[in-house]
Amino acid sequence: MKLGVLTNLLGTEPFDEALAYFKSIGIEMIEVGAGGYPGTQHADPDVLLNDEKALEEFKETVAKYGLEISALSCHANPVHPNKIIAAEYDQAIKKCILLAEKLGIHQINTFSGCPGDCETSENPNWVTCAWPPEYAKVVEWQWNEKLIPYWKETVKFAKAHGVDKIAFEMHPGFCVYNPETLLRLRAAVGPELGANLDPSHLIWQGMDPVAVIKALGKENAIFHFHAKDTKIDKYNTAVNGCNDYKSYTDFAGRSWSFRAVGYGNDEAYWKDIISALSVVGYDYAISIEHEDGLMAPKEGLEKAVEVLNKSLIRESNCNMWWA
Secondary structure, three states: OEEEEEHHHHOOOOHHHHHHHHHHOOOOEEEEEOOOOOOOOOOOHHHHOOOHHHHHHHHHHHHHOOOEEEEEEOOOOOOOOOHHHHHHHHHHHHHHHHHHHHHOOOEEEEOOOOOOOOOOOOOOOOOOOOOOOHHHHHHHHHHHHHHHHHHHHHHHHHHHOOOOEEEEOOOOOOOOOOHHHHHHHHHHHOOOEEEEEOHHHHHOOOOOHHHHHHHHHOOOOEEEEEEOEEEEOHHHHHHHOOOOOOOOOOOOOOOEEEEOOOOOOOHHHHHHHHHHHHHOOOOOEEEEOOOOOOOOHHHHHHHHHHHHHHHOOOOOOOOOOOO
């Protein structure tokens, strides 16, 4: 396993300066935003796909610091019911794939997306219960008419350009938000779809990250990993449950909040997660995504690095030398 980071937490800094800092604190792999919600501050496909000099400078900057790119990330909603928005996100994902091809990277990270409830919808409709019965009908329409057809076509495009892994962050608000929905879409589309497994979104939904890792590991469906924590406020949750649309700035009132690794759950919790990843054969990026509203980017990142350096398993011991 290698310690990584999603670079957009320093998106306001020049790429060279950001990488110099990442290298100085022990980062080994970088996940670079190349469209959608992560932005394009460090890797703009509109520039890098059309300017060979800029592309070479990008490659040389990464090599200069001895870093590897774990994935390009373009988290987006390409099945948005607003056709203009959907087209913009679809193009962003395709440009991200084309840039990955130019860089020799075989993986992108994104979201599954979420449609509306019919052809005339204006906003996404994330269904979370089975009754009244029209909700179940909405889900089937979303999957059969929008989600599955879109990802079948996009996987074809990706494979034609050397990208054979599309990793979904299982995120509430989108159709793929847990292992069951991930595996449903994977079964319908193909093994090119897998997880960018982020425990933070699983924790507040009541899932156990270790159990999720074991379930998805059996299917070889873990392509990438986000190191981000969540702190559950047990008193607020006891009153209002875990579904919470209050602002992320309302730490006192929210049922849960994103935290830096080690500040939502202790080191032992994270060591169990890392060990479970090792058990299922995951040996790739542990990519820190910093979204802790109580800590500045560098402080939160450095605290996460400190915890993960105590938890990461970097060398295999499969020969069982003592037996």
